[in-house]
Every structure is written in structure tokens, then in C-alpha cells.
Amino acid sequence: MRQLLKFSLVILPLLLLAPSVALPAPGKDSCIACHAELEGKQSEPAKKFDTDVHHQAGLSCSDCHGGDPGDESMNAMSRARGFRGAPTKLQTPEFCARCHSDIAYMHRFNPKMRADQLSQYLTSVHGKRLKQGDTKVAACVDCHSVHDILPASDTRSPVHPTNVTSTCGRCHADAAHMKGYNIPTDQVEKYRKSVHAELLASGDTSAPTCSTCHGNHGATPPGVSSVANICGTCHVFFAQLFEKSPHQAVFAKMGLPGCVQCHSNHEIVKPSDDWVGTGSSAVCTGCHSAGDKGYVAAQKMAGDLAKVKTFLGRAEEILGTAERSGMEVSSPKVELTTAHEALIKARVNVHSFNDVEVQKQTDQGVEISQKAYQAGVAALAERDVRRKGLGVSLIFIVLAISGLYWKIRQIESGSQM
Amino acid sequence: MKALIRPILNWLDERFGTGSVEEFLRHKTVPIHRHTVWYYFGGMTLFLFIVQVLTGILLLLYYRPTPEDAYESVQYIVTQVRFGWLIRSVHSWSANLMVLTAFIHMFSVYFLKAYRKPRELTWISGMFLLFVVMGFGFSGYLLPWNTLAFFATKVGTEMAGAVPFAGKWMLTFLRGGEEVTGATLTRFFGFHVAVLPGLATVLLAMHLLLVQQLGMSVPPSVERATAEGRQPPRVMPFFPNFLLRDIIGWYAALGVLGALAAIFPWELGAKADPFAAAPAGIRPEWYFLFMFQTLKLLPAKILFLEGELAGLAGFSLAGAVWVAVPFLDYRAGFGRVTRFFTGLGIFALGFIVVMSALALR
Numbered sequence: 001m002r003q004l005l006k007f008s009l010v011i012l013p014l015l016l017l018a019p020s021v022a023l024p025a026p027g028k029d030s031c032i033a034c035h036a037e038l039e040g041k042q043s044e045p046a047k048k049f050d051t052d053v054h055h056q057a058g059l060s061c062s063d064c065h066g067g068d069p070g071d072e073s074m075n076a077m078s079r080a081r082g083f084r085g086a087p088t089k090l091q092t093p094e095f096c097a098r099c100h101s102d103i104a105y106m107h108r109f110n111p112k113m114r115a116d117q118l119s120q121y122l123t124s125v126h127g128k129r130l131k132q133g134d135t136k137v138a139a140c141v142d143c144h145s146v147h148d149i150l151p152a153s154d155t156r157s158p159v160h161p162t163n164v165t166s167t168c169g170r171c172h173a174d175a176a177h178m179k180g181y182n183i184p185t186d187q188v189e190k191y192r193k194s195v196h197a198e199l200l201a202s203g204d205t206s207a208p209t210c211s212t213c214h215g216n217h218g219a220t221p222p223g224v225s226s227v228a229n230i231c232g233t234c235h236v237f238f239a240q241l242f243e244k245s246p247h248q249a250v251f252a253k254m255g256l257p258g259c260v261q262c263h264s265n266h267e268i269v270k271p272s273d274d275w276v277g278t279g280s281s282a283v284c285t286g287c288h289s290a291g292d293k294g295y296v297a298a299q300k301m302a303g304d305l306a307k308v309k310t311f312l313g314r315a316e317e318i319l320g321t322a323e324r325s326g327m328e329v330s331s332p333k334v335e336l337t338t339a340h341e342a343l344i345k346a347r348v349n350v351h352s353f354n355d356v357e358v359q360k361q362t363d364q365g366v367e368i369s370q371k372a373y374q375a376g377v378a379a380l381a382e383r384d385v386r387r388k389g390l391g392v393s394l395i396f397i398v399l400a401i402s403g404l405y406w407k408i409r410q411i412e413s414g415s416q417m
Numbered sequence: 418m419k420a421l422i423r424p425i426l427n428w429l430d431e432r433f434g435t436g437s438v439e440e441f442l443r444h445k446t447v448p449i450h451r452h453t454v455w456y457y458f459g460g461m462t463l464f465l466f467i468v469q470v471l472t473g474i475l476l477l478l479y480y481r482p483t484p485e486d487a488y489e490s491v492q493y494i495v496t497q498v499r500f501g502w503l504i505r506s507v508h509s510w511s512a513n514l515m516v517l518t519a520f521i522h523m524f525s526v527y528f529l530k531a532y533r534k535p536r537e538l539t540w541i542s543g544m545f546l547l548f549v550v551m552g553f554g555f556s557g558y559l560l561p562w563n564t565l566a567f568f569a570t571k572v573g574t575e576m577a578g579a580v581p582f583a584g585k586w587m588l589t590f591l592r593g594g595e596e597v598t599g600a601t602l603t604r605f606f607g608f609h610v611a612v613l614p615g616l617a618t619v620l621l622a623m624h625l626l627l628v629q630q631l632g633m634s635v636p637p638s639v640e641r642a643t644a645e646g647r648q649p650p651r652v653m654p655f656f657p658n659f660l661l662r663d664i665i666g667w668y669a670a671l672g673v674l675g676a677l678a679a680i681f682p683w684e685l686g687a688k689a690d691p692f693a694a695a696p697a698g699i700r701p702e703w704y705f706l707f708m709f710q711t712l713k714l715l716p717a718k719i720l721f722l723e724g725e726l727a728g729l730a731g732f733s734l735a736g737a738v739w740v741a742v743p744f745l746d747y748r749a750g751f752g753r754v755t756r757f758f759t760g761l762g763i764f765a766l767g768f769i770v771v772m773s774a775l776a777l778r
Contacts, residue, residue: 326682328495328502386502390679397672404665411658 030072031061048148057109064095090130092139093121120218136177138219143167159216162200164209165191190267208234227265228258235259241351261286273309276350277302300355304362308343311369312336318376325383332375339368445629446652447659450639455525456659457666458518459628464667465515466621468674469553472508473610480560482606484599487562488688495685506678512554514670516704519550527742527762531634534750537743539627544740546620549613554702556609562602567689568699570605571597576712579725598691637752700776707772708732714775739765 035046049055054063062069067083068076077083087095097118099105106113117140121127126137143159150157158167169188171177178185191197191210199207213230214220222230228248232239242248242258251258257265262275262283274281277298278290284298315336322329342365349357430436447456479498481490494501523543526532532540559570574597578588593600635643642648653659701709711732715724722730738745746758 326680326684328492328682328685330492330685330687331496386679390675393675394672397668397675401665401668404661404668408658408661408665411661412653 029060029062029069030076031065031067031069033072035061045147052147052149053151054149063099089135089139090133092141093118093127093130096140117217120215124215124217124219125221126219136171138171142171143216159211161205161207161209164211165197168210187266190264194266194268195270196268227260231259231263237348238351241349245351245353247353273302273305273347276305294353297353297355301350301358304355304359305343305346305350308339308346308362308365308369311366311373312339312343315339315369315372315376318373318380322376322379322383325380327379327383329375329379332372332379335368335375336372339365339372342368441629442656443654445632445655447633447655448635448639449651449653450635450648452525452529452636452639455522455529456633457663458522458525460663461666461670462515462518462522463621463625464663464670465511465518466550466617468511468671469508469515470614472504472511475504476508477610482560482603484562484602484689487560487602488685491561491685495682502682503675503678506683507674509683510674510677510681512557513703514674516550516554519547520704523547524762524766526634528759529634529636530746530749530754531636532743532749533634533637533746534743536627536631536634539624539631540743541740542620542624542627546617546624548736549617549620551704553609553613553617554704556605556613558702559597559602559605560609561685562689563686564689564693564696565686565699567597567691568695569701570601571695572699572709573701573705574601576725576729579723579729581726596691637749637754640752703773703777706776707769710772710776735765 032046032049035043037043038046045061049061060069061067062082065084065086066081067078068081070076071081075081077085084095101115101118103113103115106115121140122131126139129137130139145158152159154160155162157163165188172183173185173188175185187210196208200209211219213222228239228242232242238259248258250256251261263271272281275283278285278288278295279302282298282302284294288294288298315332319329319333319336323333342361346358346361346365349361352358426435426439430439447453476494479490479494479501481487491505495505496502498504526540526543555570555573559566574588574591577591578584580587589595591601591604592598593604639648643650700706708728712725712728715728717724719727742758743750746755748755749758
């Protein structure tokens with residue numbers, strides 16, 4: 001009897017505790033535990049989720065998908081436990097927006113976080129088409145990935161500035177995917193030849209990518225009237241000059257897209273002075289023809305730019321020669337940088353399409369270049385004077401040495417050493 | 418002409434007793450042999466030193482030793498002051514030629530064993546003069562306050578900081594603080610125009626006095642040949658024969674200096690920016706290159722010593738041995754030539770040439 005009592009006291013409590021031992025330990029997520037054991041696509045979320053920004057922020061599967069991560073049975077995924085399952089493509093924006101549109105909730109993780117992604121998305125071409133039932137368009141996960149979402153600042157993220165072009169290009173450069181939308185598919189290829197891509201490749205992550213001009217969540221092609229505004233967000237002076245220029249009203253009237261008209265849109269290459277004027281590379285002749293006012297102004301601006309460059313080159317060459325001759329010409333060289341600045345300002349002023357404004361700068365550049373050139377001429381003249389002086393001095397020195405030599409011969413001719 | 422000078426000399430003799438100097442000069446002679454040519458390098462070094470003093474005084478009229486003004490004042494000298502470019506270039510080229518002729522003079526004295534008894538003090542004063550000349554070069558290099566000079570001084574003074582125990586104090590003493598700043602410039606200016614000229618004057622006076630007192634040394638081989646009757650003793654009067662030859666050399670040096678200044682004016686470079694990164698290829702003046710290259714090639718650790726420290730210790734020891742050569746090679750005083758010291762000289766010369774060439778590659 002005593003043995004039975006001992007058995008009851010020791011074994012029975014253990015038997016009672018047994019089920020609780022089999023349950024997941026506190027904090028253990030049954031979603032991860034079970035999905036990690038599954039095969040193929042079913043196991044992917046569990047395997048990828050470790051690096052996900054949501055997981056890093058302490059969220060679990062159930063925060064998006066609902067259900068009960070504490071229950072290791074299939075009941076965990078029952079509607080009764082709040083399980084929402086995986087959203088369809090059409091449901092995705094709202095699915096993510098449950099949290100991302102809740103500013104109070106989002107600020108718990110990052111006080112600077114925006115919560116207008118959904119409202120922006122709904123204004124985008126992507127959002128509008130999705131609402132119409134087009135599931136080929138991009139929704140949240142198409143750009144941000146899913147279950148391994150990284151912050152945009154992470155260089156591995158598909159929306160990091162260095163990866164944006166490839167991410168957009170996955171659809172926009174795929175002719176088969178874009179069939180039926182009636183838009184070109186060479187944007188990525190063209191962008192990669194642009195000065196913007198070159199800047200980005202050099203490590204400048206502030207260089208514009210697709211989303212800088214088109215927006216990200218509210219992605220939309222800029223309208224003809226707003227192109228100058230978009231370029232002007234970075235190229236402020238150019239946009240201001242264009243706004244005040246005679247081109248602004250004419251372009252608007254003719255339905256021409258501002259900056260893009262001369263600089264192209266995606267393949268924006270480094271501009272050259274040859275674009276201004278009436279030569280074979282000039283963009284002005286696309287609209288202006290011989291005799292019209294714009295044609296004359298273009299010729300004048302090209303001539304002024306060429307003039308200041310000629311004077312600058314001449315001054316640089318002569319100062320270089322003087323410097324290589326050992327002359328101290330650092331002051332005129334410093335002054336010449338002002339002429340360079342005047343040339344840069346003149347190039348900027350071209351966007352006013354006002355030849356008088358351009359000439360103000362080029363005249364200044366020419367004047368400074370001429371002064372620097374004169375300083376170079378003076379330095380070379382000084383060099384020649386020095387060399388002539390040296391020649392004369394050497395003649396006197398040779399004469400003195402000859403005289404001394406003669407004197408020694410004279411002294412020593414009579415004596416025996 | 419003589420009729421005009423004689424009354425003046427007599428007038429001076431009555432007041433200063435210069436007749437004895439005249440008498441000394443009349444009897445002073447210089448030996449003639451196949452090594453006589455080396456005698457001229459001492460006089461040449463003295464001539465270049467005088468050029469340094471004169472051009473240095475002229476530069477002082479415009480130079481301002483502050484970080485704000487130093488570069489600009491040198492720029493002003495070479496661009497605005499009449500013949501300023503000539504004075505500055507001659508000063509810089511003459512400094513380099515003076516170091517070169519001083520080295521030639523030192524090695525010729527070494528190989529001809531002119532340091533032997535009784536000229537030990539002539540050698541020692543000459544060696545200290547050489548150190549002073551190198552000090553002039555090191556301190557003067559910083560004065561234009563350009564980028565190269567600034568960083569070379571930084572590296573150069575860092576070496577002093579590597580010396581155990583006194584290193585930190587030496588570094589602070591040289592720089593006038595932890596870093597190369599305006600305080601360093603003022604300090605180097607002080608060394609360059611006051612301390613070193615003072616030392617040089619005393620040493621030079623001693624050196625020249627000893628040379629006059631003891632006369633020119635005749636190499637042992639010539640002495641032997643004369644003693645054995647193989648070569649008759651030949652001399653020439655110092656005044657005017659040797660002096661006129663000296664003057665020919667000085668005129669030639671003046672021509673070379675003028676040509677260098679006119680064809681290759683000494684560069685000024687860019688103004689020093691203490692906050693900028695050190696430009697590539699920083700190296701000291703050519704006469705410090707052999708030390709610079711040696712320290713660069715040394716391993717990080719030599720036995721228990723740091724490589725750089727071992728190098729500095731080695732150079733200090735070598736310098737001390739070099740100064741003490743007249744006492745170490747005392748046998749030379751008895752006319753016996755020790756091959757070891759001749760070999761040591763060839764090794765030292767070869768080492769300096771090879772290391773400098775390696776650094777210039």
C-alpha cells in the first residue's frame with residue numbers, strides 16, 4: 001500500500017505534466033517550427049524569415065497571417081484562431097496596409113516612418129490597374145520581396161538605390177511581360193548609358209534612379225507639363241531659368257516635354273557645348289531654322305561659348321609653358337579658375353535661351369582669360385630676359401676666368417715651382 | 418696700382434698691425450702633387466657659404482616667418498621683388514651645391530688621410546660644420562611653408578620622436594608642440610637665421626684658423642715619395658697663385674648658380690595645408706635620402722629593438738665613429754695607411770650613393 005502511495009505521489013504528477021512538456025516552449029513559434037519541417041514552397045517562408053525586417057522588429061508570421069503560433073496543431077491555422085492565410089495579388093496592398101497605413105502603429109517601430117504607401121499606390125498606374133483586376137502589375141511584394149524583406153537602406157534590398165533599376169527592369173525590360181501595355185521596354189538599357197547611371201556606379205547613391213523621377217509607391221510617368229519640375233528637383237537653377245525662358249510657354253503650347261526635348265529622358269548623356277548652336281550636333285536646329293530669331297540666338301550663344309573656350313585654352317597653354325619653364329604663375333592660374341566658373345555659369349545660362357544673359361558670363365570669362373594670358377606672356381618674356389641676362393653674365397664670367405688664367409700664366413712663367 | 422695700394426696697407430699696418438698677416442700670406446705655400454685638385458673644394462664650400470649668407474640676408478628683407486605669411490612672402494619675393502627670383506633660386510641652389518661640395522671635401526680629406534695628426538681638430542671642426550650645414554638644409558626646407566616641405570618636416574621630426582627616453586622631448590623641442598605648426602616654423606626660422614649661423618661662425622673660424630696654422634696636409638703616398646727622393650717637393654705660393662685659381666673656381670660656381678637659377682628656377686609648389694592628406698612621394702632633401710631609404714628598408718624588428726630605432730642608433734654610432742676617425746686611425750699619424758679605414762670610407766661612400774639612388778628610383 002505504501003508502495004502504491006509512493007507511486008501515486010511521484011508518477012501521477014509526472015503523467016499530469018506530460019502534455020505540457022510536449023507543447024512548444026514559451027516564445028516558440030509553431031508556424032516556423034512546422035513550416036521548417038515541410039517540403040518545397042511551404043518551407044520557404046520559415047527558412048527566409050530570419051533576415052526579414054519584420055522578424056528583426058520582433059514580429060512573427062501570425063502578425064500578418066493571423067492564427068495561433070502557440071498551438072502546434074493544425075488548429076493554429078483555423079479561422080476561429082484568427083487565421084487570415086496568404087493574400088491574393090489583388091489583396092496584397094491592403095494586406096500590408098493593415099499595419100503600414102496605421103501611423104500610430106508604425107511609429108512604434110520608427111518615428112520617421114510614413115504611412116501613406118497605400119494611398120500613394122492607389123494613385124499609381126500600378127495601383128489603378130490592379131484595382132481593375134490586372135494582376136501583372138507590381139504590388140508590394142513584387143518590388144520588396146516577401147518573407148525576406150530588407151530595409152531599403154540595406155544594399156541587398158531590391159529597392160536599395162543600386163538595385164532599383166534592376167528591380168523595375170524585371171518587368172519593364174521584359175518585352176513579353178510588357179506586351180499589351182504599349183510602352184517601350186528599353187528604358188533600363190538606355191538609363192544604363194546615362195550620366196545618372198554613371199554617377200550611381202561611381203558610388204553616389206543620391207544619383208537618380210527610376211523611382212527618383214517616377215516616384216516609388218505612387219509610380220507614374222511624369223506628364224509633359226511636369227517634366228521640368230521633376231528635373232528641377234535636383235537641377236534647380238536650370239529649371240528656374242527654363243521657367244522664365246521664352247521656351248516655357250511655347251513648349252507648353254506645342255505639348256513638348258521641357259528638358260526631355262533636348263536631353264532625352266532615360267538616356268541622359270553628358271551634355272556638350274556642340275548641342276548649342278546650329279551645327280550638325282546642335283539640338284536647337286530640331287525646331288529652329290535659318291533666319292528665325294531662335295536660330296540667330298543659338299548661333300550667338302554657340303559663338304560666345306566657343307570664344308570663351310578659345311581664350312581659356314590659350315591662357316592655359318601659355319601659363320602651362322611658363323610653369324614648365326620654372327616661372328611662378330600660381331596667381332594667374334588661380335584667377336583663371338574664375339574664368340572657368342564664368343564658362344560654367346554661361347553653360348547654365350544657356351537654359352534661359354537668352355543670348356544676352358549668356359554673353360554677360362562669356363565676356364567675363366574672356367576678360368579674365370585675357371588677363372591670365374597676358375600674365376603668361378609677361379612670364380615668358382621675363383624668362384627670356386633671364387636667359388639673355390644669363391648669357392651676358394656668362395660672357396663676363398668667361399672673360400674674368402680667361403683674364404685670371406692669363407694672369408696666373410704670366411705670374412708663373414717667370415718662376416720655377 | 419701698387420703705388421696706390423701700398424700707402425693704404427701701411428696705414429692699416431700702423432693701426433692694426435696687419436703687416437704680420439701680409440707677411441704670413443707672402444710665405445704661405447700650397448703643396449703641388451697629383452691630388453692638389455681636392456684642396457679647392459674647401460674654398461669652394463666657403464664661397465658657397467658666403468653666397469648663402471649674402472642671399473639669405475637679402476631674403477630676410479621680405480620673408481615673414483608665420484604660417485599665414487611665409488608662403489605668400491616667398492611668392493612675393495619671386496614674383497614682385499626685382500631680382501627676387503634670382504636671389505631665392507641662387508639661395509636654394511647654392512645650399513644644395515654647398516652640401517655637395519662639403520661632402521666632396523669631407524670624403525677627399527678622409528681618403529687622403531688629411532685628418533691624421535696633428536689635424537684631428539681640423540677634421541672634428543669640419544665634421545661639426547658638415548652637421549651644421551645639414552641642419553641649415555633641414556631648417557631652411559620648411560621656411561617657404563609649402564606642401565612638400567611641411568610633410569617632409571613632419572616625417573623628419575617624427576624620426577627624432579623615435580629616440581628612446583628623450584624622443585618625446587626632442588620632438589616637442591623641434592616642433593614647438595605636438596604637431597608641425599606655426600610654432601615649428603618660427604622655431605626653424607630661429608635655428609636657420611640665428612642659432613646655426615652663430616655655431617657656423619665659431620666652427621668656421623676655428624676650422625680656418627687651424628688650416629692656416631697647420632697648413633695643407635700632404636697625402637702619405639706623396640710624403641713617402643718625397644722622402645724616398647722619387648718626387649721632389651713642389652709648392653706654389655698661396656697668394657696670389659692658389660688664390661687666383663680658387664677665384665677661377667668661384668667664378669665658375671657663380672656661372673653654374675646663375676645658369677641653374679635662370680633655366681631651372683627653384684619651385685615654390687603649393688601652400689602647405691596641415692589638414693590635407695600627405696601627398697604621395699614625400700621624401701626629404703637628397704642629402705638625407707640615404708638615411709631615409711635605409712630606415713624604410715629596415716625590418717620592423719631587429720633583435721629586441723624596433724627597426725627604425727635600430728637604424729637611428731646605427732646612424733648615430735656611425736656618425737660618432739666618423740668624427741672620431743683621427744683617433745681610431747692613429748696609425749695614419751705615423752705615415753702608416755690602414756686598409757681597414759680606406760675600405761670603411763669606400764663602403765660609406767658606396768652605401769650613401771646606392772641608398773640615395775634607390776630612394777630616387
